[in-house]
Amino acid sequence: MRNLSGAVCDLASEVVSVLRDGGHRAVVSPNGQGPDAELGVAAVRVLGADVLLPSTLHRHPPAPSDLQLVREAVRTFPPGGDASVSTEWSHWAMRDALRRHDPAAAAPRPVAAEPVGAEPVGGEPVGGEPVGGEPDTAWLSRLTWQELTHQLAVLGALAVPPAVTGPSPVVAAAAPRTLDLARGFVRAVRRRDWLQAAGAGRWLAVLDSDATPVPATLGLETGLEFVLRMGGADPRVALHAHAAQLLRAGAAG
């Protein structure tokens, strides 16, 4: 049996491939039944909403098999009572992606301030799992720029333009700290932490706007190219970097 990190890398590699092809085919190959199928669902949970990223950025409906697996991952791995904020936000992003892509889910986006895991607060079940509110974002403003970069890179799957996905509390909370994130991007490159650099670069690509501009002196495009060249052998790095480049090119604008 493969291990989880290997399965996540395989899945990320598939996402990159579909992302580069234009998002016209299914990301996930069916694994049938048994341990490999369970590992596949776990890998989908780890990669989170990025499994549907090609459909989101290229604005194509996702394959039904992809939707089914994301639904399964959301149901099988809900955040527990002591789950970290990253786990909660990742789960929230998957449910939000399902709501956008699944025509059968007519429920509104969760907007209440109840924590995930609490009783449903007005949303209908999506694919069988309860719909909770949004986790907290106040913690983001309390982080140092180094911690902020690390946390946002971990939550890279949430780095999608609000113009495509609708308002996102994490994007809104991160936007005022674009300069901190730019510093974090440089730090990650200097530390040769390519996964963090790619995640930070993807966030910068999403956050760059007239109101919260990324410093031109950062050279984000060149930086992303460098990160891809140095760390692109890791499919998770390639996924964030390609997503960032697509966003910079205006593919999802």
Place this chain on the structure above:
Amino acid sequence: MSTLKPETGDLQKSLETEVEAALNPGEAEGFYRDTRECLGLLLVAGAALLSPPTPRPKK
């Protein structure tokens, strides 16, 4: 409700732990070049390249 079979409960628990860990990784150790080490190597290499050829006895 999960569609996983009951006999895979142990695997499921193990996967849950792995998933939680994968969703909350610590920051990777930075990989820096040691500037003093690099400088030392550069000086040695420079000295080797710039040194005059070994004197040889005239014929």
